[in-house]
Amino acid sequence: MIDLEQYRTWTQACVKCGACRATCPVFKAENTEGGVARGKITLAQAMMDGQVFAEDRLVHDLSQCLLCGSCANLCPNQVPTHEIVAAARREVARKKGLSGFGKGVAALLTHKKTMDWMSKSGELASRLLCRRIPDTSGLKLRFPVPGIPRERTLPKPSFTPFLNREIRQTVSFSTGPKVLFFTGCGINYLYPEIGAYLVRILNFMGIHVTLTDEQVCCGLPALSAGAGNAVDTLAQRNLKALKPHAFDYVITACASCHGALAGLYPTLGADYHVFADKTRDIMEFLMDMDLVGRLAALPRSKAPVKVTYHDPCHLRNHGLTQAPRQLLHALPQIDYVEMTDAATCCGLGGTFSVHHYETSQKIGDQKAHHIAQSGAQIVATACPGCMIQLRDSLNRQGVPARVTHLLEFVCQALPDR
Ligand code: SF4
Numbered sequence: 001m002i003d004l005e006q007y008r009t010w011t012q013a014c015v016k017c018g019a020c021r022a023t024c025p026v027f028k029a030e031n032t033e034g035g036v037a038r039g040k041i042t043l044a045q046a047m048m049d050g051q052v053f054a055e056d057r058l059v060h061d062l063s064q065c066l067l068c069g070s071c072a073n074l075c076p077n078q079v080p081t082h083e084i085v086a087a088a089r090r091e092v093a094r095k096k097g098l099s100g101f102g103k104g105v106a107a108l109l110t111h112k113k114t115m116d117w118m119s120k121s122g123e124l125a126s127r128l129l130c131r132r133i134p135d136t137s138g139l140k141l142r143f144p145v146p147g148i149p150r151e152r153t154l155p156k157p158s159f160t161p162f163l164n165r166e167i168r169q170t171v172s173f174s175t176g177p178k179v180l181f182f183t184g185c186g187i188n189y190l191y192p193e194i195g196a197y198l199v200r201i202l203n204f205m206g207i208h209v210t211l212t213d214e215q216v217c218c219g220l221p222a223l224s225a226g227a228g229n230a231v232d233t234l235a236q237r238n239l240k241a242l243k244p245h246a247f248d249y250v251i252t253a254c255a256s257c258h259g260a261l262a263g264l265y266p267t268l269g270a271d272y273h274v275f276a277d278k279t280r281d282i283m284e285f286l287m288d289m290d291l292v293g294r295l296a297a298l299p300r301s302k303a304p305v306k307v308t309y310h311d312p313c314h315l316r317n318h319g320l321t322q323a324p325r326q327l328l329h330a331l332p333q334i335d336y337v338e339m340t341d342a343a344t345c346c347g348l349g350g351t352f353s354v355h356h357y358e359t360s361q362k363i364g365d366q367k368a369h370h371i372a373q374s375g376a377q378i379v380a381t382a383c384p385g386c387m388i389q390l391r392d393s394l395n396r397q398g399v400p401a402r403v404t405h406l407l408e409f410v411c412q413a414l415p416d417r
């Protein structure tokens with residue numbers, strides 16, 4: 001992965017103007033200079049110049065970043081603070097080793113069989129340890145469990161991960177492009193129904209979906225934890241798993257996976273450039289295939305449901321903000337309403353919400369407030385990570401809106417065949 005030193009020119013491009021303060025969710029929540037981009041860039045420069053080593057205070061300040069990229073979008077010089085912070089975390093790990101938490105994240109993500117087992121045993125354990133919350137399909141702990149806040153709404157692990165299921169498809173070969181579905185961990189272990197929606201929609205369009213259970217985590221949680229070696233390992237395994245298949249597109253339905261494949265992987269070497277060219281978020285793909293035209297031709301519902309949309313950072317950073325809205329406008333059963341600050345991070349930020357749950361809550365509470373203000377009955381998004389955070393925030397704030405992946409609506413609207 002790219003060394004911190006290779007970002008030196010970028011750090012020098014930061015003129016410390018502070019414009020990024022207006023958009024940084026951490027700064028808005030905590031109002032401390034250590035939380036904002038220019039403070040972190042100064043720390044990264046001090047690390048490169050040997051003025052600081054990997055002191056606890058520095059590690060703490062570097063951990064106070066969601067890696068959301070909002071600052072880079074607003075910065076007059078487009079300084080990629082999120083990339084610089086991630087590189088600085090890797091530098092800390094190189095100097096003093098990964099934290100216990102970072103080691104745990106790296107070990108887990110690189111052992112798929114353990115992940116499969118944990119999903120299965122987590123589902124069984126959740127029956128004993130958790131109670132189900134009506135209407136939101138989330139879980140709350142009945143008893144204290146170390147490391148997990150009691151008040152947090154948790155997603156239910158899947159007893160059988162999506163990639164271990166028998167997926168029956170209605171078309172055996174594609175009449176259109178050849179697509180490979182990169183599921184990611186969120187869909188595989190927590191929301192397998194999203195994978196089923198995707199397969200059904202593409203089958204409806206005459207496209208057979210290639211699935212391979214050789215694929216592993218995209219690596220973004222490891223990136224957030226500063227575990228650069230784990231990111232490299234996972235990227236290599238995914239390259240090995242996907243490349244032998246003949247495909248025109250790798251389709252993702254998780255914004256973070258899209259960010260990894262289309263944005264991060266091409267920085268890892270020439271072999272990975274294939275992902276930059278061929279990775280498509282499902283909504284972008286559906287737009288390209290003119291599903292919008294077909295949906296817009298369906299008769300409109302007389303009692304549409306009011307829906308708003310939350311932009312996941314990893315799609316927003318790739319400019320993918322219009323495709324989901326165009327789909328939502330075209331869906332016959334939906335009355336679309338825009339919420340305030342739809343493109344602001346939900347506050348999850350990979351491992352950020354584990355280290356800084358209080359700050360993560362403040363950011364999530366603001367999002368819940370905007371959803372409530374919009375009057376929407378349902379908030380749709382396109383990232384399992386955002387779904388976890390939105391459910392937690394809405395439950396805490398007592399907002400009755402449901403959370404779902406946009407594909408659920410697309411699937412609902414398809415005529416029976
Ligand atoms: S990161 Fe960009 S917006 Fe923020 S202080 Fe530096 S130059 Fe200004």
Ligand code: SF4
Binds near residue numbers: 025069071
């Ligand atoms: S990446 Fe996001 S959280 Fe981190 S400094 Fe930039 S705006 Fe703030």
